[in-house]
Amino acid sequence: MSGPVVNVHVLFFAKSRELANTARSKVDVPAEIIASDLLDQLASRFGLTSIQSSLILAHNESYIENLSDKILFKEGDELAIIPPLSGG
Numbered sequence: 001m002s003g004p005v006v007n008v009h010v011l012f013f014a015k016s017r018e019l020a021n022t023a024r025s026k027v028d029v030p031a032e033i034i035a036s037d038l039l040d041q042l043a044s045r046f047g048l049t050s051i052q053s054s055l056i057l058a059h060n061e062s063y064i065e066n067l068s069d070k071i072l073f074k075e076g077d078e079l080a081i082i083p084p085l086s087g088g
Helices: 014-020 035-046
Strands: 005-012 024-030 032-034 056-059 070-072 078-082
Touching: 005 014, 014 035, 014 078, 024 032, 024 035, 032 035, 035 056, 035 070, 035 078
Parallel strands: 005 078
Antiparallel strands: 005 024, 032 070, 056 078
């Protein structure tokens, strides 16, 4: 990683929690990163590649609508990894 790095809280929900084998983790990430690059890194690190194409990211409780957007992190920010929700 080049540039400043910050520590963020990553929360896993539903299938992502099952695959990552944890509900939460602290991760060092670049302070500035494209959402799709971050998703690639997290999917690889936490074993989420099988569901990566359907994951949704939320930064400080705001959904990241476009994976080509740049995310600006501050120390202690929260990132949620949310698989598609199903229900009936």
